[in-house]
Ligand SMILES: O=C(O)C1=C[C@@H](OP(=O)(O)O)[C@@H](O)[C@H](O)C1
């Protein structure tokens with residue numbers, strides 16, 4: 001295909017949009033969110049908070065939340081449906097763990113397979129009553145909260161969902177709750193809680209919060225989602241004759257692993273017009289068609305690019321030499337097993353790729369064979385990665401179940417069209 005050209009604004013950050021709604025819902029007063037991501041996952045969060053009695057309305061481009069603080073939340077009459085969203089169920093479990101009423105959390109077939117013990121375990125240690133399938137490991141989850149005690153939780157996984165869940169529960173516990181991680185995961189919770197007036201102490205790999213602090217409503221401007229931008233960056237680097245710019249994308253250092261990888265692989269990438277949206281840094285990302293080389297990706301960078309690995313796998317099929325992705329077992333417990341779904345499908349398209357225990361090994365460059373049918377398997381990031389393959393294959397590729405892309409990037413195809 002011919003080059004991608006022009007500049008666009010990608011939709012709002014999913015992680016930050018979830019947090020803005022949840023924190024607004026437990027804050028005293030009014031919260032106004034601009035740039036909120038109207039993706040299915042964030043709309044699931046809005047629906048759950050409404051079910052808990054929070055007043056949320058759209059005013060033009062703004063999402064406005066009015067709340068009397070966390071004590072204003074009401075026992076829900078119906079089950080809380082998180083849809084496909086791991087972030088919703090895990091963060092909301094932390095909030096519900098501190099509230100003295102019962103609630104039931106359910107989700108779709110993908111959520112039913114995802115591990116919940118990573119949050120229900122520490123929340124039970126804090127005194128919450130939680131049950132669910134297989135002793136609280138899987139949905140549906142039943143939570144009766146209240147009377148929490150503090151914890152110092154040393155998490156075996158670098159997961160912002162685990163960290164955030166415990167910190168949110170910690171707000172309702174007496175004393176200091178602390179979470180230590182093997183590597184730092186995305187820190188949007190820490191930054192945004194401070195914007196809502198909460199004191200948070202951050203050491204290298206630990207975060208501490210004092211219980212009993214009340215959030216105050218505020219204004220949140222949501223940056224563009226770097227995880228969505230990643231697909232366009234990969235397209236820009238791979239499609240011949242491309243030069244594109246993505247405006248006001250979040251460049252929080254706990255999320256910029258993809259930029260480090262692109263640079264190390266040799267991509268022509270620059271960041272301009274850097275500024276801040278509240279406590280979150282943003283910038284314009286500019287990329288051109290690039291000659292790429294294979295690299296090894298592992299260790300502390302993994303949580304900084306975990307959702308971008310499917311796109312990176314596509315990138316690596318066009319890079320010269322070997323790319324190794326390791327320490328990425330977490331990919332097996334996302335919306336699909338993202339190691340298997342990517343490796344199997346890229347292999348079908350002609351890539352030289354093998355799955356490993358903790359990631360994948362890709363040798364490039366190999367042309368991708370079009371004229372084939374692939375599937376998102378209901379996983380938005382797999383759907384967009386397969387669409388990228390279609391841009392660089394010798395013939396068009398048909399992707400099944402693309403509706404899943406609206407989980408995180410509803411305007412993906414129209415944004416791509418705007419650049420072509
Ligand atoms: O906290 C968040 O907003 C997220 C954290 C990550 O998950 P883990 O916490 O499971 O690593 C990420 O994969 C997910 O898309 C969003």
Ligand SMILES: C=C(OP(=O)(O)O)C(=O)O
Pocket residue numbers: 041084085086087088307334335381408
């Ligand atoms: C894993 C993801 O999200 P979640 O865990 O919120 O379902 C994702 O967006 O890639």
